[in-house]
Amino acid sequence: MTLEIVLFVIFALVCLVSGILMVTRVNPVISALFLVVNFGSLAGLYLTLNAQFIAVAQVIIYAGAIMVFFLFVIMLINPEHEKRFLEYKPQLKIFAVAIAVLVFLQIAYIILFSKPSEGVSREVAASVKAGTIEQIGRELFTKYVLPFEAVGYLLLSAAIGALVLAKKKFK
Amino acid sequence: MGIGEIILISLVKILLIISLLFLTVSYLTYFERKISAWVQNRIGPNRVGWKGLLQPFADVFKLMLKEDIVPEKADRIIHLLAPMIALFVAFSTFAVIPFGPEVHLFGYDIPLVVADVNMGVLFVLALTSLSVYGLTLAGWSSGSKYSLLGGIRSSAQMISYEISMGFSIGGVLLLSESLRPIAIVESQSGWMWNAIVQPIGFITFLVSAFAETNRLPFDLPEAEPELVGGFHTEYSSMKFAAFFLSEYANMIIASGLIVTLYLGGWQIPYIDLLGLPSGLVALLQVGAFIFKLVAILFFFLWVRWSLPRFRYDQLMNLGWKVMFPLSLINIIWVALLIMIFGL
Numbered sequence: 031m032t033l034e035i036v037l038f039v040i041f042a043l044v045c046l047v048s049g050i051l052m053v054t055r056v057n058p059v060i061s062a063l064f065l066v067v068n069f070g071s072l073a074g075l076y077l078t079l080n081a082q083f084i085a086v087a088q089v090i091i092y093a094g095a096i097m098v099f100f101l102f103v104i105m106l107i108n109p110e111h112e113k114r115f116l117e118y119k120p121q122l123k124i125f126a127v128a129i130a131v132l133v134f135l136q137i138a139y140i141i142l143f144s145k146p147s148e149g150v151s152r153e154v155a156a157s158v159k160a161g162t163i164e165q166i167g168r169e170l171f172t173k174y175v176l177p178f179e180a181v182g183y184l185l186l187s188a189a190i191g192a193l194v195l196a197k198k199k200f201k
Numbered sequence: 202m203g204i205g206e207i208i209l210i211s212l213v214k215i216l217l218i219i220s221l222l223f224l225t226v227s228y229l230t231y232f233e234r235k236i237s238a239w240v241q242n243r244i245g246p247n248r249v250g251w252k253g254l255l256q257p258f259a260d261v262f263k264l265m266l267k268e269d270i271v272p273e274k275a276d277r278i279i280h281l282l283a284p285m286i287a288l289f290v291a292f293s294t295f296a297v298i299p300f301g302p303e304v305h306l307f308g309y310d311i312p313l314v315v316a317d318v319n320m321g322v323l324f325v326l327a328l329t330s331l332s333v334y335g336l337t338l339a340g341w342s343s344g345s346k347y348s349l350l351g352g353i354r355s356s357a358q359m360i361s362y363e364i365s366m367g368f369s370i371g372g373v374l375l376l377s378e379s380l381r382p383i384a385i386v387e388s389q390s391g392w393m394w395n396a397i398v399q400p401i402g403f404i405t406f407l408v409s410a411f412a413e414t415n416r417l418p419f420d421l422p423e424a425e426p427e428l429v430g431g432f433h434t435e436y437s438s439m440k441f442a443a444f445f446l447s448e449y450a451n452m453i454i455a456s457g458l459i460v461t462l463y464l465g466g467w468q469i470p471y472i473d474l475l476g477l478p479s480g481l482v483a484l485l486q487v488g489a490f491i492f493k494l495v496a497i498l499f500f501f502l503w504v505r506w507s508l509p510r511f512r513y514d515q516l517m518n519l520g521w522k523v524m525f526p527l528s529l530i531n532i533i534w535v536a537l538l539i540m541i542f543g544l
Contacts, residue, residue, distance in 0.1 A: 059341065063279070066334070086323040094330025098337070098356055105341050105349070163320060163380060 041074035227257035269438040274344030284443035287335030291450035297321035301487040343435035351431030362412035368528035369406035386466030402531035456497035
């Protein structure tokens with residue numbers, strides 16, 4: 031067994047267990063923390079796939095920024111009412127299970143019926159090179175410069191929108 | 202080099218760094234107390250050992266012997282986990298900071314850095330973005346108003362200053378064209394230190410480092426006149442010591458980063474011209490790194506005992522309306538330098 035497989039098994043196990051725990055915990059703060067653990071192990075999985083930049087971006091953006099805001103919201107609104115939401119309406123559980131099964135079947139279909147080697151015939155060295163930040167930066171500013179700039183403007187408009195909404199409250 | 206040798210050498214380096222960090226952290230508390238005493242015209246600790254030099258050990262024993270109190274309303278597991286997160290983040294960041302050039306020892310070429318990764322700077326940013334959790338969770342899990350306010354303040358403060366910190370690093374990366382800390386150090390050869398080439402970025406990074414380490418004048422998360430002890434109000438014994446240690450370890454790491462990114466790392470300008478033997482040069486360069494580190498640490502302590510604390514709105518105004526635009530100006534400045542002089 032190579033080191034790569036050992037690492038994959040460890041990260042995959044952490045990923046699965048933390049994912050299950052995230053869904054089953056009652057306290058939303060604990061759930062959020064297990065989601066952070068899940069993101070961390072996903073970053074580890076990306077590393078074993080030689081996608082270093084995505085791994086670091088996963089930690090910085092998801093674990094470091096987005097989940098902090100999630101935690102903020104959970105801590106500040108203290109969702110006692112939402113915790114007992116399912117007790118009032120147990121029939122909602124059916125929808126939740128149905129959607130979960132549907133998503134699971136979709137993912138299973140993609141994994142089982144698509145050939146991962148199709149169209150991607152890179153050597154290991156080439157795949158290592160493709161994951162570096164230099165390569166991603168070059169691609170973003172040459173081949174994908176238009177979508178990249180478009181996303182930039184989208185984010186700018188979202189930021190301005192947030193600013194306008196936040197300002198109105200104080201009047 | 203086989204894989205066994207690589208693992209052995211890495212383990213030795215990790216052990217060395219961790220033990221040195223613990224020693225430096227404990228003596229940093231001693232120097233903090235001594236320097237504060239000098240600033241305030243007092244004597245400071247002088248009873249345990251010669252000139253009070255054994256004081257840190259006495260402090261550690263005192264903290265270990267104290268009762269560990271967990272509040273009734275606290276979330277026990279997270280209450281225990283929070284100081285561990287803080288300590289883990291503080292100590293693991295040092296893995297990518299190079300403290301010397303490559304040396305030849307026992308027939309091996311050993312780079313004096315624990316992990317020479319090609320995205321070292323991003324690694325540091327990723328870990329510092331996780332350090333918010335330690336403080337926020339400590340505040341939340343204590344089940345006390347003061348702790349929660351301290352925790353929320355700390356996360357808002359760290360997220361705000363992370364932005365200007367990231368943009369100041371952008372200026373450094375433009376010049377070094379690499380995210381490897383060793384390459385960044387090597388790009389500052391001679392007097393091309395980033396602190397001299399891009400002084401605005403240096404200042405914004407320095408101020409952000411103060412805010413990220415929660416040091417005065419930015420120690421709002423633990424502002425004792427308003428919040429008792431802030432996020433660590435409900436902590437005692439070794440759990441409190443863990444927060445204390447992580448604060449000082451964070452200071453050392455911030456200083457190490459400042460030295461690496463802006464003060465030329467372990468380099469001494471024009472030392473090659475003297476024609477000294479390579480072993481001596483390497484030793485001098487490690488000494489230069491430690492000297493620069495200690496100078497920045499002294500600056501941290503000096504500022505703490507000289508400046509009053511900011512008000513919370515002043516802190517936010519400084520972060521978003523002064524430091525953030527300044528760091529953007531710095532990026533434009535560096536880009537202009539590259540365009541005109543082709544650095």
